[in-house]
Amino acid sequence: MDYKTAVKRIGRGEIAPIYVCYGGETYLIQELISRLTDKLVEPEHRAFAVTRYDLAETPVESVIEEAETLPFMVPRKLVVASNALFLTGAKESNKVEHRLEKLSEYMKSPVDYSVLIFTVDAEKLDERKKIVKSLKEADVLVPCTMLSADELTQWVTQEAKRRGFEFAPGVVDRLILYTGTSLQALTKEVEKCALFAGQGGTLTADDLEQLVSRTTEQNIFQLIEHIVQMQMDPAFTMLSELLRRKEEPIKIVMLVARQFRIMFQVKDLMSQGYSQQQIASQIGLHPYGVKIAAGQANRFDLKRLGSILQQLADLDFQMKSGRIDKVLGLELFLLRLAS
Structure with a gap:
């Protein structure tokens, strides 16, 4: 059963x-x-x-x-x-x-x-x-296997309903992005949201920003989302915030490259007819992560994604060999993407 x-x-x-x-x-x-x-x-x-x-x-x-x-x-x-x-x-x-x-x-x-x-x-x-x-x-x-992307969204929505409140449209997806796909972690955040929203309340996107603390990886994921959407002002603001927190630029490049590599793999496998569930199993990623990467990859063709990965590899080498200032290199990378 x-x-x-x-x-x-x-x-x-x-x-x-x-x-x-x-x-x-x-x-x-x-x-x-x-x-x-x-x-x-x-x-x-x-x-x-x-x-x-x-x-x-x-x-x-x-x-x-x-x-x-x-x-x-x-x-x-x-x-x-x-x-x-x-x-x-x-x-x-x-x-x-x-x-x-x-x-x-x-x-x-x-x-x-x-x-x-x-x-x-x-x-x-x-x-x-x-x-x-x-x-x-x-x-x-x-x-008791990992939930699919749709099942995960549905599960969070039902957990909120069970605690007597609801999320405003789009907020469930944002919560998952900020918290990750661990049901244990999501349960704790939903409990926190329930206390804030109150019985019969609705939790908005602004409320969520106040409540949920994000890890470095999740902040960088938000940076990537701004990059993908070509929202360069928020992208530079997020980058400045990460640097203000003393995050290492090489680590930022590594995590950005990781997400673009996932986008490349997802787009390539989808072009071969693989389903999101099959791709998740193939590349060892949660189905929700595949869903997000598929949406992000829609804005690029495979050639463009390959070119971006090459740029990131070159930037990583230049940073590590001291051929470019790390912060300047990151900023130039964002500017090249925007152009």
């Missing part, structure tokens, strides 16, 4: 005896565990009802034994077992041996008073393994 299906079923009270949560988005894994905990266990009972194990240190048969043990002072309990690397193709470095036949036996007749949750930080499970095939047939695998 996919993540959304799992959440809907939990909301309806349709609880599976076993869940296997895997994928790189650990926030979604923890969110699913929280939902199960809230649904099954009263807050005052959690010390007795929720047990956690690390499978790098504990054999899976001990976890099964815990699941089969009657709960103490509570009607149902959760058993959470992390680092289930035996479900992947990864080589386990620990010396713990897991008797997977015990898990196979348990799957045939799970107890009704325990919910067993396995988690593993891996994008894929090894479907060649018998135990993984059995878990897949039982429909208990829940992939």
Whole structure:
């Protein structure tokens, strides 16, 4: 089952005896565990009802034994077992041996008073393994992978709605640009925005500028956005601000070159028929980053992007060899782009 299906079923009270949560988005894994905990266990009972194990240190048969043990002072309990690397193709470095036949036996007749949750930080499970095939047939695998660009925007919008406020048009995208694609970081910023906007309020772009602090990388990304839009006055203002903060010009050039390289790769792959999701996987970038880079790259052809990358490489060499003043070199680069 996919993540959304799992959440809907939990909301309806349709609880599976076993869940296997895997994928790189650990926030979604923890969110699913929280939902199960809230649904099954009263807050005052959690010390007795929720047990956690690390499978790098504990054999899976001990976890099964815990699941089969009657709960103490509570009607149902959760058993959470992390680092289930035996479900992947990864080589386990620990010396713990897991008797997977015990898990196979348990799957045939799970107890009704325990919910067993396995988690593993891996994008894929090894479907060649018998135990993984059995878990897949039982429909208990829940992939918690990175959200697509549209899903990420939708997720932030829903988080705001859940907290009783909304974002003005265009502000969600700006929040993601400033904060990044980490759901954990976005959650914290949405909580901050909720306190500022108040119940039933609307958070504007000006409000966001006051609330969200940006990293050097995000400020440079904003500089690149000004460059791409050919908004040279804001670009020079942003550059002056970065230099005032003592940011190293060579680092600025490196990060600008990185974004233009991504734009080049995205445009090239899209011309070959790749989807944004496929490109994200191909170049190891979040789908939202691919969406932004695709929009930026629309203003250039591949030849122009290649020329800009060459200019940046030349500028980097001149800066490092002392052939040009670093600040002057950056300013000349911006002026050449504008022309």
